[in-house]
Amino acid sequence: MKKTPDNIPSDELLVRYLANEVLEVEQRVVDSWRMLSAENESYFQRIRVVWLDTGQVSAKESDHQFDVDAAWENVLSRKEAAEDEPTSAQKYFNWIVRIAAVVALVWGGKIVLSMLESTPAQEIVFVADLAKEELTLQDSSFIALSAGSKLSYPEQFGDQRRVKLQGKAFFNVHHDSERPFVIEVGQTSVTVLGTSFYVHEDDLKHMVQVFVKSGKVRFATAEDEITLAAGESASFQTLDQRITKITPEPSGVDFFWYTGKLQFSDQKLSQVVDVLQRAYGRSVIVSNDELSNCSITVAFENNSLESILEIIALTMKSQWSRQDDQFILSGSGCAGP
Amino acid sequence: MINIKDEKVFEQIFREHYSVLAGFALKYLHDPDLSEEIVQEMFSNLWIKSDVIEVRTSIKSYLYGAVRNACLNYIKHQKIEEKYADHVKLTISSVKETDFLELDELQQRIAEAMDKIPDKCREIFELSRYEGKKYKEIAEELGLSQKTVENQMGKALRILRDELGDYLPALWWLIFFYGGKI
Numbered sequence: 001m002k003k004t005p006d007n008i009p010s011d012e013l014l015v016r017y018l019a020n021e022v023l024e025v026e027q028r029v030v031d032s033w034r035m036l037s038a039e040n041e042s043y044f045q046r047i048r049v050v051w052l053d054t055g056q057v058s059a060k061e062s063d064h065q066f067d068v069d070a071a072w073e074n075v076l077s078r079k080e081a082a083e084d085e086p087t088s089a090q091k092y093f094n095w096i097v098r099i100a101a102v103v104a105l106v107w108g109g110k111i112v113l114s115m116l117e118s119t120p121a122q123e124i125v126f127v128a129d130l131a132k133e134e135l136t137l138q139d140s141s142f143i144a145l146s147a148g149s150k151l152s153y154p155e156q157f158g159d160q161r162r163v164k165l166q167g168k169a170f171f172n173v174h175h176d177s178e179r180p181f182v183i184e185v186g187q188t189s190v191t192v193l194g195t196s197f198y199v200h201e202d203d204l205k206h207m208v209q210v211f212v213k214s215g216k217v218r219f220a221t222a223e224d225e226i227t228l229a230a231g232e233s234a235s236f237q238t239l240d241q242r243i244t245k246i247t248p249e250p251s252g253v254d255f256f257w258y259t260g261k262l263q264f265s266d267q268k269l270s271q272v273v274d275v276l277q278r279a280y281g282r283s284v285i286v287s288n289d290e291l292s293n294c295s296i297t298v299a300f301e302n303n304s305l306e307s308i309l310e311i312i313a314l315t316m317k318s319q320w321s322r323q324d325d326q327f328i329l330s331g332s333g334c335a336g337p
Numbered sequence: 338m339i340n341i342k343d344e345k346v347f348e349q350i351f352r353e354h355y356s357v358l359a360g361f362a363l364k365y366l367h368d369p370d371l372s373e374e375i376v377q378e379m380f381s382n383l384w385i386k387s388d389v390i391e392v393r394t395s396i397k398s399y400l401y402g403a404v405r406n407a408c409l410n411y412i413k414h415q416k417i418e419e420k421y422a423d424h425v426k427l428t429i430s431s432v433k434e435t436d437f438l439e440l441d442e443l444q445q446r447i448a449e450a451m452d453k454i455p456d457k458c459r460e461i462f463e464l465s466r467y468e469g470k471k472y473k474e475i476a477e478e479l480g481l482s483q484k485t486v487e488n489q490m491g492k493a494l495r496i497l498r499d500e501l502g503d504y505l506p507a508l509w510w511l512i513f514f515y516g517g518k519i
Binding site: 011014019047050052054055072075078082 | 348351352355356359360361363364365369373376377378380381384385408409412413440443444447448451465466467471472487488490491492493494495497498501
């Protein structure tokens with residue numbers, strides 16, 4: 001059955017989107033509509049092609065001068081570089097090797113992988129666009145990516161398992177003592193045999209953090225390296241180029257994107273609110289100092305921010321309210337049960 | 338048929354078309370370095386694969402089709418890439434997906450479609466599309482409300498889509514099958 005695009009945004013909105021006249025929220029509306037179905041995306045692409053092609057009758061940019069000689073040199077050297085690569089006859093032979101390798105798979109896995117290596121594996125780029133995404137690689141390693149993060153990895157691993165990360169991820173690497181698993185992230189690399197851990201790259205804060213849950217992990221830059229055991233964590237700062245050990249925040253907020261869990265043991269409400277702001281990316285304030293000095297012991301799992309505030313308000317005999325984008329906790333003091 | 342495997346012949350084709358093609362790409366990409374990169378990549382690929390690529394229509398319509406395709410592909414993937422990637426890998430799609438394109442015909446079709454847009458509406462569209470002016474600036478310049486500019490832009494897009502929407506993506510089929518005149 002052929003699906004047709006639905007809920008098509010108005011032409012007015014689409015043209016503003018193309019002309020870059022949209023508010024952030026409108027851009028998100030169009031982006032998520034595009035992602036909803038292949039039909040929507042292809043409808044959009046057709047319109048975009050029309051928009052882009054109209055640029056061809058513009059008089060702009062037509063007087064730009066290009067250096068044809070330099071360009072020719074580039075093309076010439078690319079052609080020469082390509083000639084050093086295997087010829088089509090050799091490629092044909094590689095195909096036979098690959099077919100043989102696939103046949104060999106029937107008898108046993110080990111040889112296959114080393115034989116397949118001779119052909120460069122295709123790189124897959126996995127992007128968790130709007131929400132957390134989970135994937136299992138060909139070697140059975142499990143990876144969870146936080147929204148907005150990106151992982152690239154080869155379709156087939158060779159004698160090393162090498163992936164590239166941008167953003168935050170949790171890894172549960174399948175144990176294979178002969179093939180280390182290497183994650184390249186920013187200027188650092190994380191090497192493991194089989195273990196579970198978090199890698200958080202934060203471009204804005206210029207750092208990469210590694211939190212080990214089980215097993216051992218080697219965290220390295222070009223100059224420095226450290227081995228981390230289960231429960232240990234370290235941070236690399238691009239500014240001073242150093243790796244230092246760190247202690248993760250006891251509430252578990254660092255891993256909240258993956259676990260959905262937060263816990264507080266005799267914590268002041270002011271600290272709790274700081275953690276909630278980090279976890280949910282929303283502004284939360286406590287209306288008076290007396291209340292913010294009260295302590296609370298509580299754990300949450302997969303709650304909405306509203307339901308957490310409701311629980312806190314009930315525990316503290318206080319109230320919560322919302323004004324625009326801000327959540328407010330108010331009450332007279334620590335009137336706990 | 339031209340033998341593009343011959344270096345002399347290939348260089349001649351390259352020198353004849355390079356600047357125009359880079360200018361053509363520039364109108365899609367607005368970035369001279371990127372435009373040159375796309376065109377050079379296209380030429381390198383054409384040359385490297387000259388034993389497997391059979392150019393069945395005129396070389397010119399192949400070149401324009403391949404460059405337009407590469408530009409559209411680049412833009413299609415740019416949204417995600419620009420958010421995350423520090424460098425963008427350029428890939429030219431295989432020749433099977435390449436549209437063959439007559440630049441004159443493309444420009445003519447667009448000009449005809451533009452002519453269908455009422456004058457005032459077209460003026461607004463051109464200020465936005467070609468001058469890169471913001472709706473606010475256009476509204477001030479023409480003494481209109483921003484809402485009117487928005488409505489007129491929507492109208493212009495609607496007309497262009499109706500005039501060109503079916504034509505453009507299917508362009509290469511047209512040229513391929515009715516290629517006699519090329």
